[in-house]
């Protein structure tokens with residue numbers, strides 16, 4: 001069976017086992033002793049599913065910093081001397097911002113049509129304690145590392161990106177020494193990519209454990225109470241991922257969206273089960289370079305950057321949540337307020353860290369801007385984890401789509417690899433070598 005199918009099957013098995021456990025662990029179904037044993041050996045902290053899941057996420061995360069650093073240095077050094085770096089950066093940033101603004105606008109429009117908050121009561125005591133988001137100026141200043149080693153130790157992605165771009169650019173302009181050190185980083189990248197492939201082999205177990213534990217502990221009852229909100233977010237997320245990205249890809253680059261979606265399946269499985277664009281990054285980068293044929297000069301820049309700042313799925317959740325909370329609290333949103341939501345949600349999604357649940361924290365920025373009570377976030381917490389999993393999958397799809405579009409427009413896409421249904425599968429003799437342009 002192909003790796004993709006094994007991962008998808010593991011996802012399904014995890015969801016099924018988790019749902020069965022959820023029923024069994026409810027009081028009254030099993031004798032109390034048995035229920036407690038089942039809970040502590042499998043689901044609870046340090047239970048089997050918890051331990052396997054946590055090890056798997058750590059294995060993914062351990063690759064993120066070295067991979068971002070090395071791959072970005074390689075990308076920047078292969079471009080540093082040419083005039084292409086500017087256009088690639090401008091196109092990538094432009095598309096990231098434009099797609100996010102489209103995503104929020106669509107979310108606001110859909111939500112205004114569906115009225116998800118129409119029949120929801122404000123709970124008496126909302127128990128959400130908002131954390132103030134950092135001022136935007138701080139976010140900007142914070143992009144430049146004063147100590148790159150600390151930036152890496154703390155996993156500060158934007159700082160690592162800035163440092164790696166500088167190193168790559170300098171390598172390209174350092175003549176013979178630059179060539180030597182550049183080839184060291186290229187070798188290093190090949191080795192790290194090999195680790196990604198090795199990890200993919202154990203991914204089915206990790207994905208299974210994460211999903212089984214989550215579905216065993218998650219109360220799906222909350223979805224029923226918030227069905228209108230939940231399904232509105234879900235519908236806009238799916239529409240954006242399949243229709244908007246599909247049309248953009250077809251319209252701007254003439255490439256087949258079906259092929260992209262087909263190769264995205266393992267990435268979606270990782271994004272869905274970890275709910276973290278950051279933890280998914282090694283797999284995203286591997287897929288974009290090895291299976292979609294985007295040259296490292298574009299992928300190495302756009303994918304780590306996108307995982308950090310481009311979050312269309314998060315922006316969609318924030319758009320629908322704003323309309324929902326406004327309706328629940330009976331606040332009419334003016335046109336100006338709606339426009340400010342588009343701007344702040346776009347910025348808030350940039351400031352959202354690529355880890356689970358942060359989109360909900362930066363939502364407070366959007367609500368404050370729109371003059372809505374931040375406590376409204378308490379209303380939607382119950383269903384946020386499941387939506388987080390789906391929106392993370394949309395977030396990474398946006399990064400990949402933009403990367404492919406930019407690569408195609410800059411002649412940095414190997415179309416043979418893109419069109420090949422199964423390149424770069426582990427075991428493929430070509431998998432170890434970077435795509436040739």
Ligand code: ASP
Nearest residue numbers: 276277314354357358359
């Ligand atoms: N979990 C999301 C991600 O990593 C961020 C969020 O919306 O909370 O992409």
